[in-house]
Amino acid sequence: MKSQSTYKVPDGKLLKIFLDYDETSNVIRHIRITGDFFVYPEEAIELIEKKLINTAINKESLQKKISFIIHEHHIQFIGLNAEGLTKGILMCKL
Numbered sequence: 001m002k003s004q005s006t007y008k009v010p011d012g013k014l015l016k017i018f019l020d021y022d023e024t025s026n027v028i029r030h031i032r033i034t035g036d037f038f039v040y041p042e043e044a045i046e047l048i049e050k051k052l053i054n055t056a057i058n059k060e061s062l063q064k065k066i067s068f069i070i071h072e073h074h075i076q077f078i079g080l081n082a083e084g085l086t087k088g089i090l091m092c093k094l
Helices: 044-052 059-072 082-093
Strands: 002-008 014-022 027-035 038-040 076-078
Touching (some): 014 082
């Protein structure tokens, strides 16, 4: 199923999520993350998108995986954080 969300991160920037997920298994098949936030290194968004494929769409799984990816790859955000990204993804299912 395809869905999308637009979320204004508190004290942050605008986040847009385009999500394609499997309704039966509730996992991400494809995700596109855009918005007016900044990320370093620049290719980090593509890395996060790739690593989130097959992740279960629930708060605990998403937040844990996103936080791990950020830490493991030394990703820096301005205007976005793991919690905001998790919320934006979860909003696609509302």
